[in-house]
Amino acid sequence: METKLYQGDCLELSKTIPDNSIDLVYLDPPFFTQKVQKLGARDRRKAFSFSDVWRSLDEYADFIFLRLREFHRVLAATGSIFFHCDHNASHVARLLLDEVFGKKMFRSEIIWHYRRWSNSQRSLLPAHQNLYFYSKTDEYKFREVLQEYSPSTNVDQMLQKRARDEFGKSAYARNEDGSLIPDGYKKGVPLSDVWDIPFLNPRAKERVGYPTQKPVLLLERIIEISTDESDWVLDPFCGSGTALVASILLKRNSIGIDISQEAIEVSRKRLVNPEKTESYLLRRGRDTYQQADEDALAYLKGLDMVPVQRNSGIDALLKTGFQGGPVPIRIQRPGESLLDAARSLYNAAKTKNASVMILVATETGAGFDAASSIPPEVFVIDATANAIHRLLKELEEEKE
């Protein structure tokens, strides 16, 4: 396996790469932020024409266009290109790719979706970037990647064969007597074009101090669907070298180019020991954080609260707070004693400056008898069902 690194302009350097020798080009050029000139007021009445816009698209388009032509040349007939950009450049990227590769070679617009911080209140929180996937010809490589079925999928859907009905519509295949024809278990659903991959966190070890660094997992997925082992990957704006790391991990050859000497040095250091951070979130999935179980929260229907996931003692916080402090809420678990629940709540909330903590009692029986040893900050509230039982019990006793 080879990994080559060059410092310089990728336009010049890619000219030294032979025709049809590369299987995948991944490019993540600097984001486009320049202004595009508008048509003058006198042109307003004119019909819109692309040539006008084209002319007004400045050096950025030019810059990319020249390089795309080289990348097209070096790609093998079975090769693909993935163009990474954000909303500033996405339309420019599309136009240029259509121009150089051809409209019909468009394969997918991939949305890389992540969650991120920000206090934006006058706009939606940006939480995605775009990748355009084009192939050089119709003979492009595409390695099938399957994902798990969605949890709401019907078992029949996974098991049954399809056929066409008399109008050409797809339907479950049936025998003459109308019974369904089962099929073997299918392996999963095809990978969708929206990829939920966590943004590389500022604290991640994987970070090498390069601000635009991409997660290795994103690059691995791109390489997996479009290449085979020992194929050649080219990243002409390689930055901190994530594509090269992913290539090494997946046993692909790779060429990285960057204009910045610093980027090359960062990459070179990183390639000595190519690593992928196996963060908890990536390894185990988002669901593992979901510990505030739906079941418990259901008791709080109609309450204006925020569920709390990462704390074993607190299930939710009241949105309004109380006298400047938060109001933590806990639901008694099945089988858990009221006293245990109260202690667990108290311990989790005591450092949070809460003057009122609320415990919702869900278990009938024992009830408030243990009340004496419950900390004074903890107020016990009956769940509706419990309140009903208590009422009936009281009525019963009254009668006696």
Add this chain to the structure above:
Amino acid sequence: METKLYQGDCLELSKTIPDNSIDLVYLDPPFFTQKVQKLGARDRRKAFSFSDVWRSLDEYADFIFLRLREFHRVLAATGSIFFHCDHNASHVARLLLDEVFGKKMFRSEIIWHYRRWSNSQRSLLPAHQNLYFYSKTDEYKFREVLQEYSPSTNVDQMLQKRARDEFGKSAYARNEDGSLIPDGYKKGVPLSDVWDIPFLNPRAKERVGYPTQKPVLLLERIIEISTDESDWVLDPFCGSGTALVASILLKRNSIGIDISQEAIEVSRKRLVNPEKTESYLLRRGRDTYQQADEDALAYLKGLDMVPVQRNSGIDALLKTGFQGGPVPIRIQRPGESLLDAARSLYNAAKTKNASVMILVATETGAGFDAASSIPPEVFVIDATANAIHRLLKELEEEKE
């Protein structure tokens, strides 16, 4: 509230709309594709095709450009436009919007993400569409919508204030004694630009046989973030009228235009009873299947009861009964007064030999003040949320 429907070319018809009179334009023009759209499952024999007029990109761009200028004119200074398209037209849409509204008026690229079935093996499964959100000026309306915190967010993040330490670094704010300074009120996080909304289930009631029909929830979200009540919404390619339905549900005025007589008729029928059929997925999340009309019964979580289906006064019966008679239960409905709810329960249950009837109070506010006129058989129980509010109110008063 007004809802107007016109059949004709939106270019001509929008010329009759006064300047600055519209608050939101939502447009979902026929997708730019060579394929002819076919009618859905409802009636396969009837051919339903958008006139496949656009033979070249320029022609399509011209068509849209002329209309966008009109939409820009009719928009108020605080108004916004949402342009719905898929990957075939997204770059064209961006260029035209940049041209007509200005590059700086770009607000967001919204990704509508959905899951659906396909057997595509040579490509990624298309699972999103794009919406471009532009405003007419910088004074655009934007109504804050909040979502829940990500599961990986910890309580301290939600609760604690920040400050700068002596080196100017951000840190949690502390008192002199080292204790943390809390911040009780937290509302949630800003809405992101990737919206996970299920594709309209082919079986949903909402479906009226129009191939490109959008979920009402998608349109509701667009209308909510960009308009206030009684604002004007314009949908110049209204199709089956989803934007109009959402406008009615959210108490906005609206104008729908479509070139097809059939679309206008479909819309007109639909507007008679604008109904929102929420899919299973939306109501309860992806992993739970839930019976219909569970909304009220959710308050009774943990109670051993039988739901009552065909009785407007009684929601459930306690399985155990009380002193030989049944125990009917009713949940107070949103907006319903406690007294009304009590009467409705009493009337429904008086012939059922019940000595105890239970009314669950879900609305905060008025409370038990009307208790005097409630029949003695009816016992009012606070829903958990209500009990919590009552407790906090009492604590507040104690302190005074």
Add this chain to the structure above:
DNA sequence: AAAGTAAATGAATCAGTAA
């Protein structure tokens, strides 16, 4: 009791935004 593991949670950072 001591040691080793797993889980809980506190601290820190930012191709974030807003005024």
Add this chain to the structure above:
DNA sequence: GTTACTGATTCATTTACTT
């Protein structure tokens, strides 16, 4: 520009649970 504020994530540390 400059400064203040945000929350998703992950690292580091503490606490809790096993042997």
